[in-house]
Amino acid sequence: xxxxxxxxxxxxxxxxxxxxxxxxxxxxxxxxxxxxxxxxxxxxxxxxxxxxxxxxxxxxxxxxxxxxxxxxxxxxxxxxxxxxxxxxxxxxxxxxxxxxxxxxxxxxxxxxxxxxxxxxxxxxxxxxxxxxxxxxxxxxxxxxxxxxxxxxxxxxxxxxxxxxxxxxxxxxxxxxxxxxxxxxxxxxxxxxxxxxxxxxxxxxxxxxxxxxxxxxxxxxxxx
Amino acid sequence: xxxxxxxxxxxxxxxxxxxxxxxxxxxxxxxxxxxxxxxxxxxxxxxxxxxxxxxxxxxxxxxxxxxxxxxxxxxxxxxxxxxxxxxxxxxxxxxxxxxxxxxxxxxxxxxxxxxxxxxxxxxxxxxxxxxxxxxxxxxxxxxxxxxxxxxxxxxxxxxxxxxxxxxxxxxxxxxxxxxxxxxxxxxxxxxxxxxxxxxxxxxxxxxxxxxxxxxxxxxxxxxxxxxxxxxxxxxxxxxxxxxxxxxxxxxxxxxxxxxxxxxxxxxxxxxxxxxxxxxxxxxxxxxxxxxxxxxxxxxxxxxxxxxxxxxxxxxxxxxxxxxxxxxxxxxxxxxxxxxxxxxxxxxxxxxxxxxxxxxxxxxxxxxxxxxxxxxxxxxxxxxxxxxxxxxxxxxxxxxxxxxxxxxxxxxxxxxxxxxxxxxxxxxxxxxxxxxxxxxxxxxxxxxxxxxxxxxxxxxxxxxxxxxxxxxxxxxxxxxxxxxxxxxxxxxxxxxxxxxxxxxxxxxxxxxxxxxxxxxxxxxxxxxxxxxxxxxxxxxxxxxxxxxxxxxxxxxxxxxxxxxxxxxxxxxxxxxxxxxxxxxxxxxxxxxxxxxxxxxxxxxxxxxxxxxxxxxxxxxxxxxxxxxxxxxxxxxxxxxxxxxxxxxxxxxxxxxxxxxxxxxxxxxxxxxxxxxxxxxxxxxxxxxxxxxxxxxxxxxxxxxxxxxxxxxxxxxxxxxxxxxxxxxxxxxxxxxxxxxxxxxxxxxxxxxxxxxxxxxxxxxxx
Numbered sequence: 001x002x003x004x005x006x007x008x009x010x011x012x013x014x015x016x017x018x019x020x021x022x023x024x025x026x027x028x029x030x031x032x033x034x035x036x037x038x039x040x041x042x043x044x045x046x047x048x049x050x051x052x053x054x055x056x057x058x059x060x061x062x063x064x065x066x067x068x069x070x071x072x073x074x075x076x077x078x079x080x081x082x083x084x085x086x087x088x089x090x091x092x093x094x095x096x097x098x099x100x101x102x103x104x105x106x107x108x109x110x111x112x113x114x115x116x117x118x119x120x121x122x123x124x125x126x127x128x129x130x131x132x133x134x135x136x137x138x139x140x141x142x143x144x145x146x147x148x149x150x151x152x153x154x155x156x157x158x159x160x161x162x163x164x165x166x167x168x169x170x171x172x173x174x175x176x177x178x179x180x181x182x183x184x185x186x187x188x189x190x191x192x193x194x195x196x197x198x199x200x201x202x203x204x205x206x207x208x209x210x211x212x213x214x215x216x217x218x219x220x221x222x223x
Numbered sequence: 224x225x226x227x228x229x230x231x232x233x234x235x236x237x238x239x240x241x242x243x244x245x246x247x248x249x250x251x252x253x254x255x256x257x258x259x260x261x262x263x264x265x266x267x268x269x270x271x272x273x274x275x276x277x278x279x280x281x282x283x284x285x286x287x288x289x290x291x292x293x294x295x296x297x298x299x300x301x302x303x304x305x306x307x308x309x310x311x312x313x314x315x316x317x318x319x320x321x322x323x324x325x326x327x328x329x330x331x332x333x334x335x336x337x338x339x340x341x342x343x344x345x346x347x348x349x350x351x352x353x354x355x356x357x358x359x360x361x362x363x364x365x366x367x368x369x370x371x372x373x374x375x376x377x378x379x380x381x382x383x384x385x386x387x388x389x390x391x392x393x394x395x396x397x398x399x400x401x402x403x404x405x406x407x408x409x410x411x412x413x414x415x416x417x418x419x420x421x422x423x424x425x426x427x428x429x430x431x432x433x434x435x436x437x438x439x440x441x442x443x444x445x446x447x448x449x450x451x452x453x454x455x456x457x458x459x460x461x462x463x464x465x466x467x468x469x470x471x472x473x474x475x476x477x478x479x480x481x482x483x484x485x486x487x488x489x490x491x492x493x494x495x496x497x498x499x500x501x502x503x504x505x506x507x508x509x510x511x512x513x514x515x516x517x518x519x520x521x522x523x524x525x526x527x528x529x530x531x532x533x534x535x536x537x538x539x540x541x542x543x544x545x546x547x548x549x550x551x552x553x554x555x556x557x558x559x560x561x562x563x564x565x566x567x568x569x570x571x572x573x574x575x576x577x578x579x580x581x582x583x584x585x586x587x588x589x590x591x592x593x594x595x596x597x598x599x600x601x602x603x604x605x606x607x608x609x610x611x612x613x614x615x616x617x618x619x620x621x622x623x624x625x626x627x628x629x630x631x632x633x634x635x636x637x638x639x640x641x642x643x644x645x646x647x648x649x650x651x652x653x654x655x656x657x658x659x660x661x662x663x664x665x666x667x668x669x670x671x672x673x674x675x676x677x678x679x680x681x682x683x684x685x686x687x688x689x690x691x692x693x694x695x696x697x698x699x700x701x702x703x704x705x706x707x708x709x710x711x712x713x714x715x716x717x718x719x720x721x722x723x724x725x726x727x728x729x730x731x732x733x734x735x736x737x738x739x740x741x742x743x744x745x746x747x748x749x750x751x752x753x754x755x756x757x758x759x760x761x762x763x764x765x766x767x768x769x770x771x772x773x774x775x776x777x778x779x780x781x782x783x784x785x786x787x788x789x790x791x792x793x794x795x796x797x798x799x800x801x802x803x804x805x806x807x808x809x810x811x812x813x814x815x816x817x818x819x820x821x822x823x824x825x826x827x828x829x830x831x832x833x834x835x836x837x838x839x840x841x842x843x844x845x846x847x848x849x850x851x852x853x854x855x856x857x858x859x860x861x862x863x864x865x866x867x868x869x870x871x872x873x874x875x876x877x878x879x880x881x882x883x884x885x886x887x888x889x890x891x892x893x894x895x896x897x898x899x900x901x902x903x904x905x906x907x908x909x910x911x912x913x914x915x916x917x918x919x920x921x922x923x924x925x926x927x928x929x930x931x932x933x934x935x936x937x938x939x940x941x942x943x944x945x946x947x948x949x950x951x952x953x954x955x956x957x958x959x960x961x962x963x964x965x966x967x968x969x970x971x972x973x974x975x976x977x978x979x980x981x982x983x984x985x986x987x988x
């Protein structure tokens with residue numbers, strides 16, 4: 001009955017093609033994911049589409065940060081994303097490390113209709129490679145793919161860049177929901193899920209922003 | 224199609240409007256069993272026919288809107304936001320708030336907080352009954368409207384354990400009672416549920432067991448645990464002590480941590496270590512704050528009343544008096560566009576009507592010049608001006624998504640959006656260095672809406688940015704200072720909560736960032752934003768009143784945060800979710816009450832007085848009780864030099880009245896700063912406490928006071944610190960309770976044998 005293409009409803013899990021066991025998957029992993037990218041490329045819209053299945057044409061700018069959670073069911077694992085959505089403007093750049101520290105995954109977003117935002121995305125990737133957890137899974141999202149007639153960044157260009165830097169890459173559209181769940185699912189699949197770490201997602205998984213134990217949080221994935 | 228069992232259904236459950244302009248929406252509340260889980264769901268009645276329509280693209284307001292802006296009254300009505308259905312799996316539900324008026328707020332374990340719902344006939348009894356078939360429900364001891372949910376199995380185990388008497392709920396309860404009477408706000412007062420309050424407090428009271436009867440067992444337990452596992456035991460004890468020390472009167476009531484059930488788990492004490500590690504947030508006051516007074520607000524200033532403030536030429540006779548009046552009640556919408564021009568410095572208070580006319584004309588010319596500067600820039604020029612291009616691009620991105628659901632700005636090609644753009648671009652030319660920073664468009668939009676005049680809006684905006692320009696500092700130092708100021712405030716008005724925030728690594732209060740940056744605009748409805756801003760612009764009754772408003776919101780949320788054991792992420796989510804749900808008049812009352820409380824209290828730290836621009840008061844000379852805490856502070860400082868100490872990165876960020884004045888310190892505040900300096904952005908500057916209105920210039924790295932043995936002694940690190948803190952605690956309790964005999968074994972263990980340090984040194988460090 002549910003719409004295959006659009007995002008999950010609140011309270012409903014995003015499932016990966018019916019692989020979830022009837023009794024619920026055994027292993028629950030919790031990951032911290034951060035969204036980075038130039039202002040107004042659609043970071044909040046991607047999250048809102050993924051978490052609440054909604055899209056606002058005039059999504060207001062993010063001030064400070066927003067935090068949302070969403071759960072994704074893979075074949076044998078339930079992946080719970082703790083998603084940090086950040087403010088994009090350069091002025092607030094100094095706050096970013098607070099968010100990507102300890103993150104096991106990041107989506108760096110650019111706007112396919114704006115070449116500058118792609119350049120900025122590359123800077124973010126560099127910064128993450130240099131300063132974030134060494135094993136961080138980085139995905140590059142070329143958002144606003146529905147505006148193909150205004151395209152300024154070619155798919156091939158971004159794809160080549162992503163391959164060179166071992167990034168996941170998809171062009172997405174928060175507006176049409178194109179590839180939104182897919183990119184999160186791809187990340188969920190790529191994230192290491194230690195055998196030993198199976199357990200509840202309850203009270204153990206908080207990754208504290210103020211914490212200095214970067215190593216600890218980056219190495220462990222399953223709580 | 225999934226199989227569903229309907230367990231509970233109630234129609235006519237309404238959303239509760241948070242402001243006059245919002246409409247209540249009826250819906251159906253249900254509890255449903257689906258697969259192996261139960262869900263609580265609420266859905267707007269209109270959506271029933273087409274369950275999928277809430278997934279459509281949401282970009283328009285759902286409700287009609289009236290807006291008259293002739294010279295007469297302005298009736299503002301902003302659209303109610305799209306009413307989203309609620310669906311919560313019971314396993315994810317951490318607590319709920321339910322008042323006796325039958326309003327229900329569901330709060331998830333991850334901090335998500337749903338909009339309030341109103342039961343018909345104020346009766347939620349059956350709902351609670353059905354709910355209790357699935358989960359164990361426990362009323363919060365601190366807030367009679369808050370109910371905490373637990374898994375039934377866990378609850379049973381907990382109950383069995385507590386039946387063994389390992390944790391004294393009684394003493395916790397009585398402690399709560401005291402806090403209610405003093406610094407913490409009594410939510411019952413505002414919620415109006417006196418029956419609940421009294422009954423729960425009577426229960427608690429009857430169950431109080433004097434600390435002394437339980438003391439021997441506790442002490443013996445401590446000793447035996449200590450021999451078995453000194454590290455864990457000490458830290459457990461310390462963490463409990465740490466909670467208690469903040470409220471000295473409660474000492475006699477036992478070593479009972481606030482963290483409740485965690486006490487039963489020996490490994491939970493390792494989270495006690497976490498609590499300790501981030502550093503201390505120790506605030507001692509010689510006396511408690513006086514009780515918070517009840518504050519009444521006035522209706523908005525009307526045209527008639529305003530005319531009485533004006534002289535024949537149209538000037539304001541006593542601006543101070545008028546500002547005070549605006550502070551107390553705000554301004555009637557019909558008067559806003561005029562009075563905002565005074566509040567924001569576009570007009571002088573004393574100016575006559577004729578002078579203002581002249582002023583308007585001058586300013587119009589000036590504005591036109593600024594506007595020409597950017598509007599005549601050619602594309603070619605722009606190419607060579609990256610600074611300009613950058614600012615322009617930011618503005619274009621932001622005006623396009625500022626308040627677009629508000630009727631004044633909604634719809635494609637809305638001319639008012641263009642006005643926002645023009646004003647911001649002109650501001651770039653007015654102050655190119657500051658330029659445009661995200662958040663500014665939020666500050667401008669309501670001003671343009673109120674003034675309905677591009678030029679007036681520009682100059683009012685200039686006045687507003689003059690007030691808040693530090694919010695947009697390149698290095699965020701203005702924001703850091705405000706957050707630190709807020710820390711100081713919370714530490715004084717609610718040390719227990721500050722201690723909780725510290726232990727959950729949230730003491731940076733970063734979750735308040737958005738509040739402060741755009742002055743609560745994202746948290747309030749449009750009309751409330753206008754009201755709050757004019758109140759803040761009155762600059763009455765003190766400086767930085769917006770921080771008192773922030774403190775008032777936190778005060779309102781503190782029980783929910785603490786009892787749900789929310790940590791940083793959950794707090795942020797919860798706080799972001801309280802957006803659009805605040806009762807502004809209530810908040811302004813409590814903010815003012817906090818102000819009155821601080822003014823009336825004699826031992827308010829200088830940092831806070833300075834922050835609010837209040838005169839420093841001489842602090843009294845007595846205060847035996849804070850001696851041990853002083854030692855604690857000193858030890859803490861010593862450990863900052865200790866290489867191996869996990870506490871080493873602590874720094875003093877603020878101190879109370881300076882020691883050079885020969886006064887005893889009564890306020891010491893510490894914060895952790897990590898080595899990795901990206902820890903949080905507050906930690907970058909040592910002295911930011913100072914600039915934020917801290918205790919003056921001599922806020923050096925030396926401990927302001929305390930016993931000299933601590934300051935001149937060799938660094939002792941964690942072990943020394945812990946030992947000394949426990950020693951202090953023991954001495955203090957002994958002094959207070961005359962139960963020195965009972966406690967001497969601890970002292971002996973700590974001081975004589977060196978057992979402690981050896982054990983830790985050899986085995987655990």
